Amino acid sequence: MDTPIGGTTAVARAHSNIALVKYWGKRDEVRNIPAVGSISITLEALSTTTHVSFTPDASEGRDQDEFWLNGQLTLAPRVNRVLDLVRERAGFTGRATVTSTNDFPTGAGLASSASGFAALALAASSAAGLDLRPRELSILARNGSGSAARSIFGGYVEMHTGHLDDGSDAFAEPVLDGAAWPLSVVVAITDHEAKTVSSTHGMAGSRASSPFYPAWVDTGEQDLAEMRSAITDRDFPKLGELAEHSCLKLHALMLTSRPPLIYWNAGTVAAMHTVRALRDSGVAVYFTIDAGPQVKALCAPQDVAVVAEALAATPGVRETRTSALGRGAYLMAS
């Protein structure tokens, strides 16, 4: 890999997140502005570390950016978009070398785009000499991936759709610090392969073809209001029931898209039943699933061991990971 000489450098880390109230559908595809708001929790155990180095200006180095993901040179137009926005704002033409590493499976429904673009937004803006406020970082990260706007923050986070055409009011902000209400997540990994239909592609299809899409958008605000109050009241059963409802409503939307989006496998369904059986036996645990086959079980920290054991024993579950709530994106020594 070429190392730019004289370029400025920064390293940032951001954690993945999972939505309790889901985002699916965009009101602006270029700027990645969501059509519905969302609420997520940031996950301590899943992170991306990203190193960005800029050449001083385009004429003194390459005329292309380079993006290395988990050791492989990768084409990712959204990475270039975020870098272009940073260059525009900083007023220079330098090209970037971006090196990004995930400590968990990439592109498999574990929100690697969320942690990835949040880390990129912070590292790239910092390497370019910009000192952006968290809200501006959230908007920048959103241009890479909608869910990344939330990973700028830790704990419980809400993403707003905003109303403006330029997306300047479509950012995430913290709802509650993770330490104020600790929660745990057990991730049941049922497939380590990357998913076949990207979120961007999938949501465009759902918007264009699912008869449930208007109802999805219409009921979003109500779900957000109820989730906000569940968090404010520290009402875990209410949070869990709503999270399952939002997840199942999202998957109903996916299943009724044309062509249909079926992200689940047999292990996914088995893990959902494990969670329900645990609940019947008195353990407060609820599931949520994104655009992939992994099941994320939400529970109190004291129930992690029993939930992880039950999921690990579920047919089709290959690996479990547990996570506490994580912090927002941060810079590291470069």
Ligand code: PMV
């Ligand atoms: O940010 P994207 O484009 O990867 O989309 C994320 C979509 C879901 O993970 C399914 C839901 C969400 O709110 O994170």
